[in-house]
Amino acid sequence: MTHLQIETARLRMRPFTFDDVEALHRHWTHPEVRKYLWDDIIIPREQVVEAVESSLNSFATNDFGFWAAFPKEKTGLIGFCGFRFFGEPPEIEILYSIAPEYSGQGLATEAARAMLRYGFEENKFARIYAGADPPNAASFRVMEKCGMEFAKRIWINHLEAVYYAITRAAFQPSDEFYRLSK
Numbered sequence: 064m065t066h067l068q069i070e071t072a073r074l075r076m077r078p079f080t081f082d083d084v085e086a087l088h089r090h091w092t093h094p095e096v097r098k099y100l101w102d103d104i105i106i107p108r109e110q111v112v113e114a115v116e117s118s119l120n121s122f123a124t125n126d127f128g129f130w131a132a133f134p135k136e137k138t139g140l141i142g143f144c145g146f147r148f149f150g151e152p153p154e155i156e157i158l159y160s161i162a163p164e165y166s167g168q169g170l171a172t173e174a175a176r177a178m179l180r181y182g183f184e185e186n187k188f189a190r191i192y193a194g195a196d197p198p199n200a201a202s203f204r205v206m207e208k209c210g211m212e213f214a215k216r217i218w219i220n221h222l223e224a225v226y227y228a229i230t231r232a233a234f235q236p237s238d239e240f241y242r243l244s245k
Contacts, residue, residue, distance in 0.1 A: 069130065071177045072240040074170060076130040076144060079118045083131050086140035087111050095163040099199045102222060121147065127186050132161070132174050141165050144174040146182060149192070150217075155182065156192045159205065166201065172208045177241055179209055183231045185243070194226040203227070210235060 069076045079087070088111045090096055097103055118128035129145030142161035149156040157178055161171045175193075182188045193211055195202035203225075211227035218224070 068244045070242045071173050075133045079115045079129050144178045155188050171205045180236050190230045192226050192228045194224045
């Protein structure tokens with residue numbers, strides 16, 4: 064797993080490591096990121112450590128987890144993308160975020176499309192969900208650009224979440240540059 068990497072036209076992504084904790088904490092506590100990703104809660108550093116550890120354990124047991132995202136030509140984490148289980152019975156959910164200074168450039172869509180491809184081709188997922196708070200229009204645009212369609216509305220901790228989904232059969236990999244290195 065330590066050598067896994069996905070390259071897209073503008074991004075490099077690799078599974079989380081403990082070296083990512085400080086950068087992830089800065090990213091996840093940024094007001095514009097935490098607003099939707101963490102329901103506007105400023106999470107402690109220890110929660111980031113737990114998220115990294117959980118992702119590493121998920122890769123070890125399930126062959127999937129979260130990936131740190133970096134600009135291809137620069138250093139420094141600018142976001143993340145990846146999979147986790149959610150709900151009962153457990154289903155696969157993709158999560159993603161890109162630093163606000165990189166938003167509006169299509170990078171979240173590029174990361175999500177690459178991750179969907181990885182999920183369908185490498186993990187053989189049958190269906191992948193993505194959820195967002197109703198006011199998070201940018202996230203819904205990413206889902207729609209990835210070919211996802213409305214699936215359901217649910218309530219989580221008294222907050223509404225809208226889920227979109229896509230099946231392996233419906234996913235159409237594009238001609239975008241994508242390379243997986245193992």
